[in-house]
Amino acid sequence: MSKKKIWLLGNWKMNHTIAEARAFFAALSPLPKGVAVGLAPSACVLGALAEEELPCMRGAQNIYCEESGAFTGELSAPMLQECKADFVLIGHSERRALFGESDALIGKKVAYALERGLWAVLCVGETLAEREKGEAFAVVTRQLKIALEHVKSAEHLVIAYEPVWAIGTGKTASSADAESVHAHIAQFLKGRFAQARVPILYGGSVKPANCRELIAQPHIDGALVGGASLEATSFNALIEAAS
Numbered sequence: 725m726s727k728k729k730i731w732l733l734g735n736w737k738m739n740h741t742i743a744e745a746r747a748f749f750a751a752l753s754p755l756p757k758g759v760a761v762g763l764a765p766s767a768c769v770l771g772a773l774a775e776e777e778l779p780c781m782r783g784a785q786n787i788y789c790e791e792s793g794a795f796t797g798e799l800s801a802p803m804l805q806e807c808k809a810d811f812v813l814i815g816h817s818e819r820r821a822l823f824g825e826s827d828a829l830i831g832k833k834v835a836y837a838l839e840r841g842l843w844a845v846l847c848v849g850e851t852l853a854e855r856e857k858g859e860a861f862a863v864v865t866r867q868l869k870i871a872l873e874h875v876k877s878a879e880h881l882v883i884a885y886e887p888v889w890a891i892g893t894g895k896t897a898s899s900a901d902a903e904s905v906h907a908h909i910a911q912f913l914k915g916r917f918a919q920a921r922v923p924i925l926y927g928g929s930v931k932p933a934n935c936r937e938l939i940a941q942p943h944i945d946g947a948l949v950g951g952a953s954l955e956a957t958s959f960n961a962l963i964e965a966a967s
């Protein structure tokens with residue numbers, strides 16, 4: 725079997741000013757070959773650094789599903805691409821829980837981002853209550869089904885499985901628990917897109933200490949990292965663990 729390609733994406737959320745982002749990139753170690761590394765800073769940082777050389781892929785944390793118009797506060801694909809974004813996070817649990825994003829809206833965003841040539845990183849994952857009721861697989865399946873309803877090709881699609889109870893809490897899913905959900909997602913994707921191999925990343929309190937074990941699992945293709953992507957020292961250690 726060929727060696728899988730590892731992805732390491734950082735989600736800075738609402739952290740880091742432009743000056744702080746510049747300091748971070750100055751302290752970033754050279755990137756190894758064979759690991760797809762990317763960071764999703766604020767839209768302000770994306771714009772400010774658009775003309776600067778960066779060693780990694782650039783991502784946005786959100787997108788809207790229209791080209792332009794009366795959508796106060798939103799950003800379109802041309803706007804993000806003008807800022808050199810390669811990928812966009814869609815359906816992060818904070819967008820779902822704090823900003824009321826529905827599966828249907830997330831589905832429109834995924835289809836739009838892919839049609840416009842961005843990599844779409846679709847985030848799915850169950851809450852603690854859903855896991856305790858034994859509904860983790862059903863929740864993830866529902867989120868995938870609706871979000872991918874209008875997607876014609878899985879080219880440029882990435883899935884991030886992020887159990888909500890593991891995000892920013894220091895609680896990581898055990899590698900065996902994460903692997904079983906990833907295998908379920910892989911099975912779903914195989915049925916939905918016969919030919920495509922879609923990367924499936926794990927997210928939720930990934931740290932340099934647990935990254936290696938997680939990505940050693942057969943269906944875990946990398947990590948989407950929040951807290952540990954904020955400091956160059958820990959992000960460098962994650963890159964080292966992933967390579």
Ligand code: PGA
Nearest residue numbers: 891892928929949950951
């Ligand atoms: P965390 O965040 O690594 O801080 O748990 C992950 C995420 O929200 O993508």
